[in-house]
Amino acid sequence: MRRKVANPLALAVLAHLVMGPMHPYELGKQLKETGKDRNIKYNRGSLYMVVEQLRKAGFIVEHETVKDTQRPERTVYALTDAGRDEMYDWMRQLVSDPQHEYPQFGVALSLIAVLSPTEAVELLRDRVGALAKEISETRSLIGKAGDDGVEWVFLVEEEYRISLLDAELRFVTGLISSFEGTDYRRSWEQHFGREP
Structure with a gap:
């Protein structure tokens, strides 16, 4: 509509x-x-x-x-x-009604093969750190609001945020393992040449 x-x-x-x-x-x-x-x-x-x-x-x-x-x-x-x-x-x-959204990370993932496996792993590890920090800060915010007597329904979007961040953290951690695999490195070198 x-x-x-x-x-x-x-x-x-x-x-x-x-x-x-x-x-x-x-x-x-x-x-x-x-x-x-x-x-x-x-x-x-x-x-x-x-x-x-x-x-x-x-x-x-x-x-x-x-x-x-x-x-x-x-x-x-x-x-x-x-x-x-x-x-x-x-x-x-x-x-x-679930809607398909277009997050920027999805764009990056669709093109990530252009990065060398080593660089992809470094960048994904940076993302893991940023995600862990955001999860911690959001949990702290929820805890403080709860201590201040804020009803759970007014914090539900923050709980949703944590669920998404937790899922992304698990996904990125698994993706790092895939990039570190020797089979992928060999395949990447066949398509893109040796890593710089």
Whole structure:
């Protein structure tokens, strides 16, 4: 299904507006405070651009304009019925329907044969170290959030991240063994010549 506004940041905006009308700055602050910025890349400009796209699509409306002495005038946005319907439809699709994604590591793997076995092993070992570090940091983040009383459902995307990282770590470790095998080295040299 083709969506009027397909940016994942738009879905996050709609989901946060379910809780009530907000100013884009407040939305951005909540995304950061809840760690959603680890899964949804954005900056201030892209956030305001998505808010405007959602407004034009009829998914949100200007709720009120707030003026206080400390800050410039701020527009607060609210979810429309169409926006609520769009958000729930989009969420149901994302949760139930697996989509093929194109991660950059998949691209690298599809072309990795051009690297010498020695270099491939060195680079994959670097990746193992980076993956182990990210797994450790994510587990620490989950532990701290749990200690702070954050409900598990608000950390589920981090648990998913750990599952993917663990699977990738196992895969890369096995791949290193394959690259270190003498049969592969011999085959690589037949196709590409001797290693530098």
